[in-house]
Amino acid sequence: MNLNNNEEYLSAYEKAAKEGIDPRCIPQKLTGEVPIHDKIIYPNYSEEEHDIWKFLYNRQMNFLPNRAADEYLFGVEKLKLTEDRIPSLKEISYVFYDTTGWKVARVPGLIDVEDFFKLISQRIFPSTDYIRKKEELDYTPAPDLFHDIFGHMPMLTNNSFANFYQKFGIASLNANPIDRKQLETFHWFTVEFGLIKTAKGTRIYGAGILSSLGEVQHALSDEVEVREFDPDKIVMQEYDVWHLQPILFAIESFEQLEEGFNYWCNKKKIL
Numbered sequence: 001m002n003l004n005n006n007e008e009y010l011s012a013y014e015k016a017a018k019e020g021i022d023p024r025c026i027p028q029k030l031t032g033e034v035p036i037h038d039k040i041i042y043p044n045y046s047e048e049e050h051d052i053w054k055f056l057y058n059r060q061m062n063f064l065p066n067r068a069a070d071e072y073l074f075g076v077e078k079l080k081l082t083e084d085r086i087p088s089l090k091e092i093s094y095v096f097y098d099t100t101g102w103k104v105a106r107v108p109g110l111i112d113v114e115d116f117f118k119l120i121s122q123r124i125f126p127s128t129d130y131i132r133k134k135e136e137l138d139y140t141p142a143p144d145l146f147h148d149i150f151g152h153m154p155m156l157t158n159n160s161f162a163n164f165y166q167k168f169g170i171a172s173l174n175a176n177p178i179d180r181k182q183l184e185t186f187h188w189f190t191v192e193f194g195l196i197k198t199a200k201g202t203r204i205y206g207a208g209i210l211s212s213l214g215e216v217q218h219a220l221s222d223e224v225e226v227r228e229f230d231p232d233k234i235v236m237q238e239y240d241v242w243h244l245q246p247i248l249f250a251i252e253s254f255e256q257l258e259e260g261f262n263y264w265c266n267k268k269k270i271l
């Protein structure tokens with residue numbers, strides 16, 4: 001072992017930073033227990049961090065009436081998300097547990113897919129507890145608490161969605177690499193970029209849209225082709241993570257999402 005070369009002592013995280021890759025984009029394998037539910041400690045956020053939350057919260061909420069799905073907006077209320085302060089993961093976890101039986105786990109950043117699937121298969125949502133910097137208000141390359149909490153968590157108070165998401169975790173653990181790739185695509189067009197048709201018009205429930213200023217203004221515009229929900233077609237649809245989405249899929253109901261997913265997974269024998 002060459003002691004002058006300390007390269008092998010660096011974690012994947014440190015190596016990425018050295019190579020100029022944003023280490024937040026490197027999925028981390030969880031090595032120990034992560035704090036879950038009542039074990040999560042509320043960090044000592046600075047005033048500046050609370051202000052970043054307030055700014056992002058108000059900026060998105062401004063666009064959400066008549067754009068976001070009712071189920072999502074009910075979730076925001078249920079979780080008592082307000083502009084006042086960065087929410088507590090522990091308090092959210094208590095609400096989840098009482099409504100859909102989910103819990104929250106605090107994770108250090110982007111986590112390894114296997115760890116992610118394991119947690120959601122147990123109805124545990126992994127969340128970060130740090131917020132993006134002032135310089136990254138419009139874009140951050142990796143998840144932060146604004147994406148995780150504001151984007152994802154309200155929908156987990158909805159029973160059908162919560163059931164579907166647990167099944168997504170279970171199916172992903174059972175899937176071979178080809179099916180996993182297709183599941184990733186399914187996740188993208190539903191959990192992250194999903195739309196729903198309602199009597200009042202098309203509405204958004206995908207976290208990637210709801211937590212992004214550009215996407216929330218773009219998703220319901222004429223520039224987007226909205227296609228009918230069809231799991232077989234969704235899993236084959238290409239997408240580009242770096243640009244605004246030109247094609248999105250709209251479900252009729254969250255029951256349809258759950259049933260459609262079951263149907264696709266049964267065919268693949270992964271659920």
Ligand SMILES: [Fe+2]
Nearest residue numbers: 147192207208
């Ligand atoms: Fe996400």
